[in-house]
Amino acid sequence: MASITASYPWTTTPLIAGAPMRLISGPSLAHAISAAGGIGFLAAGTDVSTLSENLSAFKSLLSASPIPGTSSDVLPVGVGFILWGADLKLSVQALSELQEPPAAVWLFAPSSSEELASWASGIRSATKNKSKIWVQVSCVADAIEAATVAEPDVFVIQGADAGGHGRYSSAGLISLVPELIDTVLSYNANRGNASSPKFIAAGGIADERGVNAILALGADGAALGTRFLAAEEAVIRKGYQDAVLKAIDGGNSTIRTDVYDKLRGTTGWPKDYGGRGVINLSYADAVSGVPFEENEKLYKLAEESGDQGWEAGSARMTTYAGTAVGLVKKVAKAGDIVKELRGEITVKRI
Template sequence: MLPITTPPIVGAPMRMVTGPHLTAAVAAAGAISFLGAGYDLETLSAQVKETLELLPQDHGASDNSGGSQSSAEEKILPFGFGFLVWKLNLLEVLVEVTKHRPCAVWLFAANNPTEMVAWVKEFKSKVGWCRVFVQISTAREAVDLVEAGADVIVAQGADAGGHGAVSAAGTLSVVREIVEAVGHRVPVVGAGGIVDGKGIAAVLAAGADAVALGTRLLATDESIAPRAWKELVASTSEGGINTVRTRIYDELRGTGDWPKIFNGRAIINDTYLDQQRGVDEETNRQRFAEAAVKGDFSRVTAFAGTGVGQIKQITRVEDLIERLQKDAKAALREAALRFSSV
């Protein structure tokens, strides 16, 4: 990987959000960057090509051979790929990773813990140069995955936007438990509801080695999320009461085949409210489909974490990451000064 600025920030690989422009911008800003491949392998080559074209020249693929010259197969991409395990074939994924040689992969959402362990073992035996990040929500899973060879554990709490474990504690609780379980062996990245410098400082103080940003990076100029989604994120207040974890959006938008152990946190809108009012599913589905054609986010899914209320504007990635790191350092210094005499 390229030199990383501090505190370390990781750009979450969000499907339908983290395209080439966002991936390149996050990497160029000195953060750890992942392309949101999701479960789409067909467009991966084109996305990799575009991302490399967008990166500054000094952020191109690196030489892993230790010399000044290397063959194409020794080049390592300066960004990773994020995969949704449950809907992919492991062998096909390994072919793509071997072809493109990302510096890391981020694995999430296996059908069950045993499947994820199998994926990690295969990655470590077949693509040794590639660092394996695994996103989970329990200390028990973390221990098993580190034993299997995982290089980094992404500890995702229930505050996270988008998909996550149905049964999960809040972000700080998840981070603390996972750090205590495996933090002495591998780095732990805290994820879920983190959108500002003080949030970063809190998760680092809880023992995490880095933080992952999702919703906050969605609301940037470089993300491929629709403008209406970004504006909704920037205008929504009190994420704790104006977002909800549910499967209704997946059921209505045609992604209801997600494993039942996962649901998604989204901004509450008329789709969810109609379900709560008892509107039948077929009527709700029709209304959702009509809104999707119009790009109407009064009904269309708008995934977002509980920190959404602290996002006030859509920004450029470079400015955002620089400010967040500066604010995080200031928050840590201030806390140390406040309590240094206690």
């Protein structure tokens, strides 16, 4: 079976993807990841109004710093959509206007399987099947639903350790990756489907050891979010980035919750999704029974204070990050992070 890198000819094994983190994964980060032989994703998120602009910015970066191995069919980048919130019609229109569509489109959090099906067929048709369809799933049941209605080219297997939004009910990659792969392959074989989907693991990976582990589990590559929060090219407040560098022991120091969605006024996530982030005073106050209005007022004050809103001891601002946050210890160029993840740059650990 062909390696996953054959579909993205500028990439190097093992495949490293930069997750489309809403508001954070912009053209510079995506370009730097792809330029290092990974695949960067632009976050379209829920608001697709900036999609064309971001793709243009990516193309400008590409003209200035071409990426060897790029084909003329597709742009060496992906785009991520949050399906319950993004406008399918506008997205399809933006993509169909492109001579070179993105090499991959990453679909996440549909509000129904019909919605997932519409997106997969809409994107395939808009891009004349040039964009590979990646579908993010966080349990075996999700994967079988996706296999049925969308026949993904790539399943992004999101484990419970992932930062940001994901299902409350999920398993870690250690058990999820092998069971999900076995079940999808067996399901496809049983219904005579000869497609050969690929599997990318995400959630809790932050260094070369995590990448090697998910390869041992049977995945074809790794996607990372938290590690790229500490990339020089990430669109991120310094306070947030510093809080990520300081956090340790992610099983204790992070939690999956809807507290931050509520405080930020982000409504619309399906009820079985929460965002994993670093525990701070906002969360502590919410669980200790501080009335919402009071907690929200304090949140807005923290927001107005800028980077101080993340200051240790008094932090209240949302700090989405996965349990691997304790492995993220320094800011680096995204390209060097990709090379570290592939083991091409040795990292001193103790």
